[in-house]
Amino acid sequence: MSNNTVYIIVGPTAVGKTSFAIALAQQLKTEIISADARQCYAELNIGVARPSLEELSKVPHHFISSHSVNDTINAQVFENYALAKVEELFKTHPSVVIVGGAGLYIKAFCEGLDMIPEIDPAIREDIIKQYDQLGLRWLQKEVSVKDPLYWAKGEQQNPQRLMRALEVILGTGASIVSFQIKNKVTRPFNIVKIGLELPREELYERINQRVLTMVENGLEQEVRDLLPKFHLNALQTVGYSEWLPYFEGIVSKEKVIENIQQNTRHYAKRQMTWFKKDPEITWHQSDQVNAAKIG
């Protein structure tokens, strides 16, 4: 075990992670790796609340605007990226800051993922196509017949999990369950997890306000420009998908704004549920933390 340390800052969206991370990185004279599943896409700007250019100029950031919406990004990709980057930074810095709200990405980084062979993308595409046409019933039937092991344990109503199970059994011939050993790896560096929180009402207020600001800053135009990319997973994002019915004349712009605020609140709530159960996190009130005391 080295003396190197990764400080991981987590918390719900809009809680104030960015500014705290920058203060901490400056304090530690190091760089920041973002653990955000959307800010890594260069094409997504206003809607993903990326740090401002001014903020980015204060501390070098990684996994920010580093990929294209055409790229396949997932927890595995992040794990590899972040591990490599951390090792690289450790050569010249004793500590690194990771900040983000993607719980699964952070978990993958800290504990690793079980080795599951890569699945031919054609298999996934085919499954998605069939699911779109034939629906959940079909998917449930496929999984129950082809992977009874997963079917017995898995979430039978969750199409995403079912599709994942199906692609693994079709791609490898073995049940996804047989790969899930849930072995936690131990990283060769220290990990310190810091959680930022705010009273629920205050957080929701900040979210509502931030969405309004995004719209003022031209979110609508950004989304219009990305319309040709809407079939990509990267665009399946709060702040983007809500505009479609407005462009089709079905709902008002006010309704779009409300929906974005609503979905962002839901998202924040899910993040809190996720992070709350991690006993390694030390929690701080976002408006009271002091980077100097942490570092």
Add this chain to the structure above:
RNA sequence: GGUCCUGUGGCCGAGUGGCUAGGCAGAGCUCUGCAAAAGCUCCCACAGCGGUUCGAAUCCGCUCGGGACCU
């Protein structure tokens, strides 16, 4: 003052005598490759009082609150 309509949970909204409507909001939760994703659970209301009835959100009466029209 009179006539008629109306009153369902935080909001919308179905239900005209017996069975949990439903949706939204809110809360709780799940989580190993789409995670800003996907899914699960909870929230048992019928304005009030009295009556009819084996049984009323549902029928009747009164009171209260909305609304429309008439004078």
